[in-house]
Amino acid sequence: MRIGVHPNNLHLRLARVWPGAFAGLDPIFVPYGEGRDTASLLESGAIHFGGTGSTPPIEADARGLHIEYVAASAPRPANGAIFVRADSDIGSVADLAGRKISLIDGSFHTYLLARSLEGEDLALGDVERIESGTRDSLTELLEGRVDAWVAMSPRLEKAIGRPDLRLIVRCGATIPNRSLFWSLARIGLSPSEIAGIASELARVGGQIAADPVRAAHLLAENDHSGTDAEAWERVVRSRDLSVVPIDGAVLAEQQEEADTLFRHGHFDRTVAIGGPLEATE
Known part of the structure; x- marks a missing residue:
């Protein structure tokens, strides 16, 4: 399983260095620059899934890439x-x-x-x-x-x-500000693989939450921005690191965001979450 990891997704950033994370999926962690690159890496097959904020998968759906949502974090009200x-x-x-x-x-x-x-x-x-x-x-x-x-x-x-x-x-x-973990339908993750990814994200998140000091030191050791362990510990402690499977409530949040960004002219057409693009008049 090729797992995309960029610096702003704390969950996968920590999973990359957390002992035993995703061991059952034979993981290859693929680092990349930022969340907005996730769709192109999925499209090319360089990764099988990644994690971002709520907007990049909607941007990908707006391009007709047909998103497969895998899991969602709890809302993260402190992260913006x-x-x-x-x-x-x-x-x-x-x-x-x-x-x-x-x-x-x-x-x-x-x-x-x-x-x-x-x-x-x-x-x-x-x-x-x-x-x-x-x-x-x-x-x-x-x-x-x-x-x-x-x-x-x-x-x-x-x-x-x-x-x-x-x-x-x-x-x-203002907004729920979840992390979303997602893939593309063309990659063909099976229901058991999706369930396995969601379960492992939840397991690793629980371990991180139980040992924020260790998590902070791992982040500081692998950080080139100069953020120290004390600062990282504040970040980790501020997060609800629980992860849940995708449900109707999360998809409704995504649809609300898509509709909001369309109203603001960010998209030139409506985006149907989990469905095809609607034609513009």
Whole structure:
């Protein structure tokens, strides 16, 4: 089983170094740069499944790739937020209109921003989305090159409490922010393989939650960003690492996100989760 692992999926990142993880599936862990690459790696056969935020599988379904959902994490309300500078004249989401927002576009950042804006009768088109890419978003915010920053773990934990930053939105009040583990129908995972993956994700998650200190040290030993074990321990302890099989409630959340992003013009057609694309008029 070729398992895709990118730095922002903490569950699979830890599974790669956790003793015995996925042993029954003869695992080959395939590292790659970021969650938005998951669909292309699945499409090429380089991996058999991966884990991302909620948005990349919807992006893949929008391309007609026919997603096979495998499992879902618990909601992760602490893993995303929008910050501005402490001295900014932006007091709330309503003040983001016309401003530059740094984010990883096409990730859950886009959905968090869209739902936050909707609460103020704004849309994605009312702000300027700046792709963060490999740039240092925090530096760009502090130097005034962007007006707000959509952040996630582990940088989020370092940002909270900084005197030069102010938090205006937290994920938990806006979106479920689950991790989704998924494949493509063309890969042909069997029902027993899907059940086995979901079961192993849940087992490993339980072991990690029971030993956050060990998990934090494993992350720090394999981290090139300079995040230390103490910071990683805060991240691990903040997560509900339980994993559940896909059910109707999770698919309904995905459909709600797809519909929201269509309303905001992120997609040029509706996306039916678990079904074909609907034609535009």
